[in-house]
Amino acid sequence: MQKTRVLIVGSGPAGLAAALYTARAQLKPVVIAGMQLGGQAAITHEIENYPGFPGGISGPELVERMKDQAEGFGAEFIYDVVESVDFTQGTPFTVKTAGETYLADSVLITIGADPRKLKVNGEIEGIGRGVSYCGTCDGFFFRGKEVVVVGGGDSAIEEGVFLTRFATKITVIHRRDTLRAGVQLQKRAFDNPKMNFIWDTAVEEVLFNEDGIVNSVRLKNLKTEEESIYPTQGIFVFIGHDPNSTFFKDQVALNDNGYIITDERYRTNVDGVFAAGEIQDEIWRQVATSVGQGTGASMSAIHWLDAHEESLQPLDDANLVSE
Numbered sequence: 001m002q003k004t005r006v007l008i009v010g011s012g013p014a015g016l017a018a019a020l021y022t023a024r025a026q027l028k029p030v031v032i033a034g035m036q037l038g039g040q041a042a043i044t045h046e047i048e049n050y051p052g053f054p055g056g057i058s059g060p061e062l063v064e065r066m067k068d069q070a071e072g073f074g075a076e077f078i079y080d081v082v083e084s085v086d087f088t089q090g091t092p093f094t095v096k097t098a099g100e101t102y103l104a105d106s107v108l109i110t111i112g113a114d115p116r117k118l119k120v121n122g123e124i125e126g127i128g129r130g131v132s133y134c135g136t137c138d139g140f141f142f143r144g145k146e147v148v149v150v151g152g153g154d155s156a157i158e159e160g161v162f163l164t165r166f167a168t169k170i171t172v173i174h175r176r177d178t179l180r181a182g183v184q185l186q187k188r189a190f191d192n193p194k195m196n197f198i199w200d201t202a203v204e205e206v207l208f209n210e211d212g213i214v215n216s217v218r219l220k221n222l223k224t225e226e227e228s229i230y231p232t233q234g235i236f237v238f239i240g241h242d243p244n245s246t247f248f249k250d251q252v253a254l255n256d257n258g259y260i261i262t263d264e265r266y267r268t269n270v271d272g273v274f275a276a277g278e279i280q281d282e283i284w285r286q287v288a289t290s291v292g293q294g295t296g297a298s299m300s301a302i303h304w305l306d307a308h309e310e311s312l313q314p315l316d317d318a319n320l321v322s323e
């Protein structure tokens, strides 16, 4: 069993920022990194919209730098996956991986959310080669190109309209014959001459040219079952996100979509437990916003620990002890 003042669950941009701040506050945070050190940012080929890198930076390099920075101040990274938590007894909170139990005076949850996949052939291979889940992030790479947007909800249509700044033609491919997006948003989309719509249709496969770059999609009309090949240089998939909150369900308050509810200081409904990044923000979903939220949450945790110092069990000098 290990004890720590601060335990961070997740090592995406939010978790890495939280690790840096709590480490610089000499709290020696323990970070349970999960399956993917760096989270979604680590699978991002090129990040051009993170401040400080005028020429852009690759996702893996950015997260490696963030990790090194936090480690340099004393953060400890554990390459394991949290399987359960118990916040019901108050502090210290219990966090379990398959082989270890951690007792933590405060917990920062930064486990993110995953963009929902189409689950068709070529989709995963196409990431960074024409398939994207973020218009704000990748729209710039599609200047002067023709792209398709998959989905019919608010985010699909909002991102589709956003992409008209870059792409010459945006074709929305939707399984139904009406959009779910809000009426005003629909009007903006229908009024925009760059926007086109293919109804009652699903993407069945992502296809590539001989250089391995996306050049078309195979479509199926769900009413007629007719199949066709539709040429495109980019595929933006906006069919929702799944927050990784399953094992927090009965531990902290979640909203109807499964995201952790926090106040403006990233406090959950459990005193001493904080959440940051995409696990609590279903709107902005950026590296920069996640870093900012991780920073805010860690500062709240630092203040909370200061305020509760006298009531917390002492740790040894290393601030992390094995029992």
Ligand SMILES: Cc1cc2nc3c(=O)[nH]c(=O)nc-3n(C[C@H](O)[C@H](O)[C@H](O)COP(=O)(O)OP(=O)(O)OC[C@H]3O[C@@H](n4cnc5c(N)ncnc54)[C@H](O)[C@@H]3O)c2cc1C
Pocket: 009, 010, 011, 012, 013, 014, 015, 032, 033, 034, 035, 036, 037, 038, 039, 040, 041, 042, 043, 044, 045, 046, 047, 048, 049, 050, 080, 081, 082, 083, 110, 111, 112, 113, 114, 115, 127, 132, 133, 134, 137, 138, 244, 276, 277, 278, 279, 284, 285, 286, 287, 288, 290
């Ligand atoms: C393909 C792609 C391209 C993108 N491009 C850009 C871009 O150019 N610019 C931009 O600003 N944003 C971009 N984004 C969005 C950006 O990457 C995310 O907004 C950001 O990574 C969210 O950070 P986060 O820390 O909240 O969560 P995540 O990055 O999702 O990290 C979650 C972390 O939690 C860990 N975890 C999950 N479950 C567990 C568990 N049970 N136990 C322990 N750990 C766990 C994971 O291993 C991971 O480390 C992109 C996203 C994708 C998918």
